[in-house]
Amino acid sequence: EKEGYDHFMLKEIHEQPKGLYETLNRRIEKDGSIKLDGIHLTKEDIENFNKVFIVACGTAYHAGLVGKFILENLAKIPVEIDVASEFRYRDPFVDDKTLFIAISQSGETLDTLAALREAKRKGARILSVVNVVGSSVARESDDVFYTWAGPEIAVASTKAYTTQLMCMYLIGLYMGRKKGVVSDEKYAQYMSELKQIPDKLANLLEGESAIHDLAKELYKREQVFFIGRGADVGVSYEGSLKLKEISYINSFAIAAGELKHGTIALIEKDTLVIALATQDKLYEKMLSNIQEVKARGAYVIGVAKEGNKEIEKQADRVIYIPDCMDEVSPFLSVVPLQILAYYIAKERGCDIDKPKNLAKSVTVE
Ligand code: M6R
Numbered sequence: 001e002k003e004g005y006d007h008f009m010l011k012e013i014h015e016q017p018k019g020l021y022e023t024l025n026r027r028i029e030k031d032g033s034i035k036l037d038g039i040h041l042t043k044e045d046i047e048n049f050n051k052v053f054i055v056a057c058g059t060a061y062h063a064g065l066v067g068k069f070i071l072e073n074l075a076k077i078p079v080e081i082d083v084a085s086e087f088r089y090r091d092p093f094v095d096d097k098t099l100f101i102a103i104s105q106s107g108e109t110l111d112t113l114a115a116l117r118e119a120k121r122k123g124a125r126i127l128s129v130v131n132v133v134g135s136s137v138a139r140e141s142d143d144v145f146y147t148w149a150g151p152e153i154a155v156a157s158t159k160a161y162t163t164q165l166m167c168m169y170l171i172g173l174y175m176g177r178k179k180g181v182v183s184d185e186k187y188a189q190y191m192s193e194l195k196q197i198p199d200k201l202a203n204l205l206e207g208e209s210a211i212h213d214l215a216k217e218l219y220k221r222e223q224v225f226f227i228g229r230g231a232d233v234g235v236s237y238e239g240s241l242k243l244k245e246i247s248y249i250n251s252f253a254i255a256a257g258e259l260k261h262g263t264i265a266l267i268e269k270d271t272l273v274i275a276l277a278t279q280d281k282l283y284e285k286m287l288s289n290i291q292e293v294k295a296r297g298a299y300v301i302g303v304a305k306e307g308n309k310e311i312e313k314q315a316d317r318v319i320y321i322p323d324c325m326d327e328v329s330p331f332l333s334v335v336p337l338q339i340l341a342y343y344i345a346k347e348r349g350c351d352i353d354k355p356k357n358l359a360k361s362v363t364v365e
Contacts, residue, residue, distance in 0.1 A: 022148035065234030067168035074172030106361035107135020215343030228276035239337030269297030
């Protein structure tokens, strides 16, 4: 059932264009508007919320980090985010004006389920973004929005993450439209960008062998830093988690602007830094961050949009992603990081689909 791929992870990486196409297109009506099957939020409900709380674990939490950006930008509502194991024990301020969004591939993660129950007890409206149909999180939610990723077998989550992102954009657009804060023009621009994502991803996947070559060069490293700004911060966290969980390399992600507040002390000659610089608005800032680490001798792999060539002057190597609007770049920038993690783990001879000490769904505390 691996359909010719060596591992489920690689197969699932390649299934992303299809999963994203399904997650998006099943929700678009003939007139171009969004239909959120499984979600029964009326205009009044949406206007009644004064806050969104996103709660999840691991990769799903990283989808939430990008989701926070998107919801604040589109639905114009304050968004808090927490990992489920913290949320459930810290008596967070949640009431009947809170929209609680749980994100979970399996729908069986115990911490996420316990956090959901806690939010429900406090009166929040519970919406979940889930992949497994009929799972516990789905059953206990008021509204369920399914990712159409299909079954995800590999412990390292890939297609669930990108389809979770797609759901967050759709929820943001839907809420923003109902509230009247997303103009026709902005809506059309987002829709056009989102519709192009599956094909752009398919193109990106054609460049897989170049990333494999890069992995052959890097697989003996024992430490990696991921840095980024804006929407790239969440992607840095995800790239770092992917790498550490399957290759056992000590990897660390940090907002690039935070480096100078301590972590830069660890950057020395030949330290490997993966610098995401996909945000046009923050490009110059990222270039200075790259300069900062280069000045200390770091070996830098940049990730940038096609056409933004200035980065070549500073980074040692550059991975290009197709050009797109800043706000949708996480779909495209995460994929080279998934592939890099995969091939690095493969070169290191790791058991990629079943990394040590990890389970596909964590149903214990
Ligand atoms: O099934 P869930 O999405 O609730 O799982 C959450 C995390 O356990 C999961 O994303 C984990 O971090 C993955 N191994 C990451 O690849």
